[in-house]
Amino acid sequence: MDGAEVASLLGECGQGQLAQFKTYRRRWFLLAVVCLLNCSNAMQWLTFAPVADKTAAYFHISLEMVNWLSIVYLLISIPFGLVATWVLDSVGLRCSVILSSWLNMTGSIIRIFSVLNFLSLGSQNYLYLFIGQCFCALAQPLVIFSPTKLAALWFPDHQRATANMIASMSNPLGILIANVLSPALVPEGKHISLMEFAGLNGALFTVCGLLGAFLLGLYVDRTRKFIESTKICFCLTALASIMFAVTSRFRHQAVMLAVTSSLFGFFGFAIYPIAMELAVECSYPVGEGTSTGLIFVASQIEGVILMVLLQALTVRVSEDTSSTCALDQDGALDWTNPVLVLAGLCSAVACFYVIFFHTDYKRLHAETNSGDLVKAEDAAIADVPEA
Numbered sequence: 001m002d003g004a005e006v007a008s009l010l011g012e013c014g015q016g017q018l019a020q021f022k023t024y025r026r027r028w029f030l031l032a033v034v035c036l037l038n039c040s041n042a043m044q045w046l047t048f049a050p051v052a053d054k055t056a057a058y059f060h061i062s063l064e065m066v067n068w069l070s071i072v073y074l075l076i077s078i079p080f081g082l083v084a085t086w087v088l089d090s091v092g093l094r095c096s097v098i099l100s101s102w103l104n105m106t107g108s109i110i111r112i113f114s115v116l117n118f119l120s121l122g123s124q125n126y127l128y129l130f131i132g133q134c135f136c137a138l139a140q141p142l143v144i145f146s147p148t149k150l151a152a153l154w155f156p157d158h159q160r161a162t163a164n165m166i167a168s169m170s171n172p173l174g175i176l177i178a179n180v181l182s183p184a185l186v187p188e189g190k191h192i193s194l195m196e197f198a199g200l201n202g203a204l205f206t207v208c209g210l211l212g213a214f215l216l217g218l219y220v221d222r223t224r225k226f227i228e229s230t231k232i233c234f235c236l237t238a239l240a241s242i243m244f245a246v247t248s249r250f251r252h253q254a255v256m257l258a259v260t261s262s263l264f265g266f267f268g269f270a271i272y273p274i275a276m277e278l279a280v281e282c283s284y285p286v287g288e289g290t291s292t293g294l295i296f297v298a299s300q301i302e303g304v305i306l307m308v309l310l311q312a313l314t315v316r317v318s319e320d321t322s323s324t325c326a327l328d329q330d331g332a333l334d335w336t337n338p339v340l341v342l343a344g345l346c347s348a349v350a351c352f353y354v355i356f357f358h359t360d361y362k363r364l365h366a367e368t369n370s371g372d373l374v375k376a377e378d379a380a381i382a383d384v385p386e387a
Contacts, residue, residue, distance in 0.1 A: 023156055024154070031163055033097065034143065034147065034150055035167055037100060038170040038171045039170040039174035039177070040108075041104050041139055041171070041174065042170075042173070042175045043181075044133070045136070046175055046179065048070075048182070049066075049069075049178075050179050052066045052067070054186045055069075059114075059125055059126045068130070069129070069130065069133050072130070073136075073137040073140055074300045075304065076138060076140075077137060077297070077300045078297055081293050081296055084096070085141075085287075085290045085294070087099065096146055096289075101139075103139035104143075107134070108132065110131055110132030113125075113128040114126065114127075141297075145288075147273070148276050148277065148279075148280050148288040148291070149289050150163065157364065158222070159221060160277060161217045161218075161220040161274060162217045164276055165216075165274075166217075167273075168272055168273040169209070169272075169273065172209060172210065173210060176203060179202050179206075201261040208261075208266040208269075209268060211266065212233075212265070212270035216229055220274055220277070226274055226281060227359070229270075229274055230275055230278060231353065233271045234349075234350045234353055237264060237350070238343070238349075238350040240268070242343045242347065243260040244260040244339070245340050248336070275295075280292070280363060281360075281363050282362060284362035284366060285366070306342070309338075309341075310342065313341060314334060
């Protein structure tokens with residue numbers, strides 16, 4: 001058998017082609033599309049949260065009904081997240097992105113009906129708003145699950161973490177825009193300075209988180225140290241949460257609160273895209289959509305539980321004004337206990353993760369073995385003498 005016949009046989013068997021991928025420049029365009037979709041969906045999620053009281057007054061509803069505009073995202077994403085994993089891994093990335101785009105656009109258009117003057121329908125205006133929010137919530141799992149799939153299909157292994165980071169961090173960027181833009185468009189009156197300050201901390205949290213995710217993504221792409229990076233960042237995030245919980249109890253600590261918010265965002269957000277890639281590595285050959293989807297659904301369930309639990313732990317603000325964030329407002333809530341509980345949970349989970357989480361990088365090993373197979377077969381073909 002001569003060299004040509006060996007090459008033909010290997011081609012027919014499908015061997016020797018596993019590690020030979022071609023990258024295209026349009027992968028950056030696809031990444032930009034997913035980023036814009038992710039960002040816009042996050043903006044739809046928290047449009048009304050920063051101006052909840054003004055929203056309640058405009059639609060003549062209670063604050064609890066305004067909160068449901070955010071909570072519905074969590075509740076819908078739990079069952080539909082499982083559907084999204086099937087769509088992404090069985091139907092494909094293209095279908096997932098297109099479907100999420102249509103759902104997000106449809107929800108946005110329906111939400112517009114709630115504020116059109118010629119459609120002033122009283123309490124039904126809120127119904128338009130809520131239905132539109134539900135459509136946007138259906139789009140969320142489809143687009144949030146997409147970054148790992150996009151990185152795996154369109155980017156080489158040395159760019160995956162960076163691509164995943166860029167696509168994933170567009171979601172908190174949308175949250176940042178919503179938190180900055182909504183209060184600017186709807187002024188809050190006499191408490192605008194304090195709200196602020198809260199907005200400033202939120203902005204620092206998100207901006208520093210984007211920076212941390214960018215730097216860690218570049219580092220992991222070069223070193224492949226997924227586990228070490230996530231464990232170190234998780235521990236530093238827990239320390240930052242403890243610092244925030246303690247600092248918020250003292251007066252005139254605005255600078256320290258801003259610093260701790262920045263540190264919490266820098267290390268906390270940095271974990272997210274790397275953890276998504278790590279989930280794919282440890283669950284390979286399970287599809288990227290499935291591994292990401294299960295984590296997302298679990299996090300949404302956890303989010304609902306934490307929201308209910310932490311809200312139940314709040315108490316009415318007392319006469320003590322020692323807190324930096326004290327507010328002379330009837331009915332204001334003291335979040336000291338929830339913040340301390342959250343810091344404790346963060347620390348406990350960080351310790352558990354550091355001690356017990358160990359895994360192999362299964363996808364990287366499979367690709368390395370495929371590359372070695374290609375080299376061995378190429379060498380075998382080269383060594384076969386001509387007839």
